[in-house]
Amino acid sequence: MDEPYPHILHHGAVDGVTGSCHELVVDGNNSVLIDCGLFQGAEKSSRGAQAARLDIEFDIRRVRALLLTHCHVDHVGRIPYLLAAGFRGRVYVTEPSALLLPVVLEDALELGSALNPSQVRRILKFLDALITPQAYDSWTTIALPGLGKEALRVRFRRAGHILGSAFIECRIQGESDGGRAVRGQARSESSLRVVFSGDLGGPYTPLLPAPRSPYGTDILVLESTYGDRLHDDRKLRRARLQRLLVRCLRDRGTLLIPAFSIGRTQELLYDLEHLIHRAGSEVLHPGLRWSDLEVLLDSPLAARMTELYRQMHRYWDREAQRRVAAGRHPLAFDQMTVIESHANHLKTVDALRQSPRPAVVIAGSGMCTGGRIINYLKAMLEDPRTDVLFVGYQAAGTPGRIIQEYGPQQGYVHLDGIRYDIRAGVHTLGGYSAHADQQALVHFVKRMRRKPREVRLVHGDLPAKQALRTLLEEVCPGAQILIPSACSASTAPPRGH
Numbered sequence: 001m002d003e004p005y006p007h008i009l010h011h012g013a014v015d016g017v018t019g020s021c022h023e024l025v026v027d028g029n030n031s032v033l034i035d036c037g038l039f040q041g042a043e044k045s046s047r048g049a050q051a052a053r054l055d056i057e058f059d060i061r062r063v064r065a066l067l068l069t070h071c072h073v074d075h076v077g078r079i080p081y082l083l084a085a086g087f088r089g090r091v092y093v094t095e096p097s098a099l100l101l102p103v104v105l106e107d108a109l110e111l112g113s114a115l116n117p118s119q120v121r122r123i124l125k126f127l128d129a130l131i132t133p134q135a136y137d138s139w140t141t142i143a144l145p146g147l148g149k150e151a152l153r154v155r156f157r158r159a160g161h162i163l164g165s166a167f168i169e170c171r172i173q174g175e176s177d178g179g180r181a182v183r184g185q186a187r188s189e190s191s192l193r194v195v196f197s198g199d200l201g202g203p204y205t206p207l208l209p210a211p212r213s214p215y216g217t218d219i220l221v222l223e224s225t226y227g228d229r230l231h232d233d234r235k236l237r238r239a240r241l242q243r244l245l246v247r248c249l250r251d252r253g254t255l256l257i258p259a260f261s262i263g264r265t266q267e268l269l270y271d272l273e274h275l276i277h278r279a280g281s282e283v284l285h286p287g288l289r290w291s292d293l294e295v296l297l298d299s300p301l302a303a304r305m306t307e308l309y310r311q312m313h314r315y316w317d318r319e320a321q322r323r324v325a326a327g328r329h330p331l332a333f334d335q336m337t338v339i340e341s342h343a344n345h346l347k348t349v350d351a352l353r354q355s356p357r358p359a360v361v362i363a364g365s366g367m368c369t370g371g372r373i374i375n376y377l378k379a380m381l382e383d384p385r386t387d388v389l390f391v392g393y394q395a396a397g398t399p400g401r402i403i404q405e406y407g408p409q410q411g412y413v414h415l416d417g418i419r420y421d422i423r424a425g426v427h428t429l430g431g432y433s434a435h436a437d438q439q440a441l442v443h444f445v446k447r448m449r450r451k452p453r454e455v456r457l458v459h460g461d462l463p464a465k466q467a468l469r470t471l472l473e474e475v476c477p478g479a480q481i482l483i484p485s486a487c488s489a490s491t492a493p494p495r496g497h
């Protein structure tokens with residue numbers, strides 16, 4: 001590798017939004033990984049080979065630690081393969097993420113690998129010994145052999161995306177020139193700051209406080225999922241959800257919401273509880289009161305995550321805390337039923353197929369790539385009384401994207417190799433993405449007192465990155481706003497002269 005140190009390599013989330021994995025290379029012998037996620041849908045690994053999408057295809061010998069921004073599978077899903085490749089370093093996460101991570105990985109491995117339960121348990125036990133929980137906002141030192149004790153310090157800051165999510169500030173001490181780190185220099189003089197945004201939440205994310213920008217950075221690796229879109233504001237979105245419920249349930253059919261287990265599901269439940277609480281015994285349709293609206297949560301993972309969200313309510317925002325103090329149960333209200341066993345799931349699908357009734361079903365996976373939502377879609381997509389509501393980003397090539405795109409034109413979709421005509425109503429409700437929109441992304445940068453001189457846009461489709469780049473060029477005049485490709489290196493020299 002000829003680039004000067006430090007530099008950044010991108011092993012994922014460069015050509016799309018999944019497979020997040022960035023390597024901060026401090027010198028020839030030391031680097032850390034930020035996230036190690038799974039590629040989803042049609043998105044591929046940096047080599048593009050379908051078969052190699054799980055394997056770690058880069059050299060990990062110098063990787064000393066793994067830092068995780070949050071527990072979505074597209075950020076953590078390849079950890080087992082990282083371990084299989086020989087990684088034995090620590091895994092730094094926030095305290096809530098430390099609890100979420102084993103649950104997420106257990107689910108991912110049970111669904112997506114050929115491993116048996118005892119092998120899965122062994123991997124999780126192994127991982128457990130490496131997990132190193134961090135409090136928000138406090139600096140910690142990452143040991144790098146051969147470099148000064150404080151050569152690399154990091155801290156996790158609230159990202160407001162999902163429970164436990166963080167953006168990560170890294171401070172690299174001293175000049176690292178050709179792998180030679182200068183030790184013992186005054187910290188303020190020659191340190192390089194790098195911020196990895198992870199996924200950022202917006203100001204309207206229910207439950208969690210919005211992220212606050214860091215003071216400043218030299219290099220910013222920034223997500224751009226919604227770099228070309230604006231979300232509705234919170235009240236408008238809730239009003240649209242209410243209107244959609246009224247419209248979709250008019251024919252007494254079922255409303256299916258494919259939702260991700262962590263984040264979106266809890267946001268939706270939170271807003272549904274609010275609508276039901278506010279309407280009380282008002283009539284939704286003749287014969288159906290709001291207070292009788294059935295909400296079925298049919299996802300064991302989402303149910304466990306919802307439980308963890310409830311346990312960790314001290315991380316909720318003030319509004320949510322106030323509701324709890326007022327005796328409400330935003331994530332466990334009376335109208336909500338959790339469907340646990342697979343047998344009950346099949347029974348519910350069958351019952352709804354045979355005699356549809358006005359109910360809201362929240363089931364994963366969010367992009368319809370697997371999980372229990374598939375059985376509902378197969379059973380009910382061809383019934384015009386059914387409605388499907390997308391509340392999150394649908395990656396190219398996923399059944400979710402196909403239904404979203406072709407559903408409104410009466411198209412079709414293949415599920416498990418069988419063609420289904422889409423006669424159900426198809427709707428999209430923006431904003432439940434738990435992602436910052438264009439304005440929030442720009443504000444994240446704008447509010448830094450010391451603007452980055454290099455911004456690397458990742459985790460987004462090309463049009464989103466291009467739109468965001470144009471805006472950021474105004475916010476950070478003179479800075480390089482880059483759209484990196486897989487493994488292209490950042491070469492910004494350390495700050496300070």
Ligand SMILES: [Zn+2]
Nearest residue numbers: 070072161199
């Ligand atoms: Zn995420």
Ligand SMILES: [Zn+2]
Nearest residue numbers: 072074075199
């Ligand atoms: Zn993500």
